[in-house]
Amino acid sequence: MSSSGQHVLAVVRRQILSGARAPGEKISEVAVAGELAVSRTPARTALAALEAEGLIEKRKGRGYTVRSISQSDVANAIAVKAALESLAAKTLAERGLNAETDAALCRSIAVTQAMLEGDAPVTEHFETYHEANVLFHETIMRACGNDLIAHAFERIAMLPFAALGALSFEATDPRRERMRLTVGHSQHVIILDALRKRDAGRAEAMMREHSHATMNYGELFSRDLGRAE
C-alpha cells in the first residue's frame, strides 16, 4: 500500500491494541485524518483494513466503533487458532520436513532450551522466548504447503491474541512463568519429533493441545472474569 496509509494503519492499530482507544469508542475518517494530519483517503483505506482485521466494526451511518473483546472472543480465537495450526502441523507431517524447515525448528527449540537450562529468571528473556516461539509457529505455518491456512489465520481478528499477549505480561510468579514456558517448550520438542517421524495424527493432536494450552493460562490469569468454554 502506501507510506501514509500504512502509517495510519499501524498507528491506529497500535492505539487500539494498547487500549488508547477504548472498546466501543467512535472512530471516524475525519477524526483520524485530523489527528494524524493526513487526508481522508489514507484514513479510509486504513479503517477499511482495520475492519477486515476485525479490530473495528462499521455502523450503518455513524462511523466505526472499536470492537470490544469478551472472554468468549478469546476462547473463540484460540479455538480457530488451534484448528488451523493443528491442520498445518498435520499437513506438514504428511509432506515431511525439508532441511531448512528442520533447521529453523531446531534453532527455535535450541533457544528456548538454553533459556530454560539457565538459572536466570525467564522473565528477563521473555522477548527472546517470544521470538523463538513465533519462529516455531510461523515456520510450520509457512512450510506446511497450504498457503490458505496462513491466509485465513492472518485475516482473523488479532484483538483476542493481543489481549492474551497483555495477559502474559502480567505474569507475577516467576516460578509459574518458568513452568509455563517449560511446558510450551516440551510441546515444541514433541511436535518436532512427530513431524520428523511423519506421524501426522500425533503432530496434529499435540499442536491442538499446544494451542489450547495458551487458553488455559489465559483463564488461569483472568480467573475473576468467569468461565471460558
Added chain:
Amino acid sequence: MSSSGQHVLAVVRRQILSGARAPGEKISEVAVAGELAVSRTPARTALAALEAEGLIEKRKGRGYTVRSISQSDVANAIAVKAALESLAAKTLAERGLNAETDAALCRSIAVTQAMLEGDAPVTEHFETYHEANVLFHETIMRACGNDLIAHAFERIAMLPFAALGALSFEATDPRRERMRLTVGHSQHVIILDALRKRDAGRAEAMMREHSHATMNYGELFSRDLGRAE
C-alpha cells in the same frame, strides 16, 4: 455499504469466477474504472477487497493479476474448509441446538429428502439441492457461537470453491449424481443426529468427512477432464 463500489466488486468477481478474466490476466484500477464507467475510487476499494478474498494478487509496481488455481489449491481449500466446518459442528454440538437452528436444519434435510425420494432426475432440481445444502452449512456456521469461524471462512479465497462448483455442474452420469447427493444427504442426517445428542466428537468427525467428500468427487471428475491445471 456503497452502491458503486459493491457493484464493481460483484461484477469483477463474477468475471473472474466465470473465467471471463483469464488467470494471469492483468487488472488495473484505470482499466476496470473505464470499463464500468466509474471513478478510480470504487475500483480501488473493489480491487483491495478482491485481493483480500484472494482472487487477485498484487504486483509491486505492475497492477493486479488474476490468481491461477492449481489442483493443490483446491485440495488446500477443502482442507481448510473441513477444519473450520468441523470446528463449527463440534462447537455447536457442545452448546446444543436451539429451536430455530433445529428447525432450519430440519427444513434443509426435508428438501433433500423429498428430492431423493422422488423419481425425477436429480439434476433437474440441482439448484434446489444446492440451496438446501447452503442453508445447512450456513446455519451451522452461524449458530455455532463462534463468529471468528465464519469470519475466517469468508476471508478465504473462494476461487477453488468456484472451480468445484463448476465441476459439479458437469455431472454426466445421473445415477452417480444421485449417489453423490444421497451420500451427502445421509451425512447431513447423521450430523443433525449428532448435534441433537450433543455428541461433539461424532459431529466433528462426520462434518470433516462430509467436507472431504466434496474433494473426493472433485478428484473423480477432474480425472476425466484432466485440465484442472
Added chain:
DNA sequence: AGACCCAATTATGGATACAAAATAAACCCT
C-alpha cells in the same frame, strides 16, 4: 404534552486533480 416532521449537521462514498515512484525502453557514451 406528546408525537411527528423538517432542517441542519455530520459522516461517508465517489470523482477528479496532482504528485511521486517504479518500470520499461530508448538513447548516449565509452
Added chain:
DNA sequence: AGGGTTTATTTTGTATCCATAATTGGGTCT
C-alpha cells in the same frame, strides 16, 4: 556493441471537492 543513464509512460497514492444519506435536535401542530 554493450552497459549505464535518463526519460517517458504506466501505476499508484494522496488531497480536495461534491453529493447523498442518516441521525439528531428543534420546532410545530394536534
